[in-house]
Amino acid sequence: MRIRKDNIVIRSATINDAVQLNKWWNDGKVMEHAGFPRGLGESLEDTIKNIRGWEGKLSQLCVIEIDGKLVGELNYRIKGDNAVYPGWKICDFSYQNQGYGPKIIRMLFEFLFTDEAINSKFPIEKIVLDTMLENKRAQHVYENKIGARKIGIRKDCWKDQNGKLRTVVDYELSKEEFFNAR
Template identity: 45%
Template sequence: MKLIYKEIVIHTATHDDAEILTTWWNDGSIMEHAGFPLGIGTTVEMVKEQLLDTSKVRLMIEYESIPIGEMCYIPIDDTTVEIGIKICDQAYQNRGLGKVILSMLIKHLFDIGYQRIILDTMLSNTRAQHVYESLGFIRTAIHYDSWKDQLGILRSSVDYALSPEHFKNYMK
């Protein structure tokens, strides 16, 4: 898969991307929001193996030909898909790129027939919640103190869902 919009390219991750994915996933400052403040302790070989799993589509995000983050989507059934995103390079956060990048993926997923897109984030990640809600996602549940991170700290999460009629596309 390859999606292009202006300076942004989203493409299926390959073995060539395993090294940067490993670097990002082992960085606790990047992975903290996902409950891994110490990183996930993976290797390039393990990441290459994960990329072979076709039940989860891993995508790379490039801006002006520079890898800045990654996304994934997991089909739940014929009509529902779960997504995730990380803009890993902090220099590209808080620039409005997340809304456009997510718009690219969301439009593609609706175009290929999905009718419902779901995701979750930590309740403390208000920046992500703002982005999701601006795209039209509707909060469907809050799970208070429902899981522990690597340090044993209780975390809360919030679930979101989006249907085509609520989607606000930021590609202009």
């Protein structure tokens, strides 16, 4: 996939993105929010395998470009239950807190709710997202800028890389809520 709005491009990752993705995924500062404070410790070969594993599927691993520069990545999973399960990170810290996140997320949601290839097979009715309880910035953005509905909190539901129990906050946004809010 490839979508563009103003200076932002979201496109499917290719093996040409492997070196950058591998650097980010192995960087504990970038991966902390996902529960990997020491990074994934993944070889470049495994990153290439990972990218190849998404090829030809409705679910996609994508990179985010701003002004032609790779600044982050996202993915979305389509499981056939009329929902999409996305996740994203602006990995280049200098592009965080600049208002890009909500633009990227809205661009992605519009695509997911309207793309013919996806919706002719699995009509998407809602988007399901979550974040760590510690990620107050993401919660602020989801609640106040995206209009996602908080569904609940799953306390101590999984152990992170350091064996620390982590709590997850769950959100949903229906197609109707998304389009009515615009």
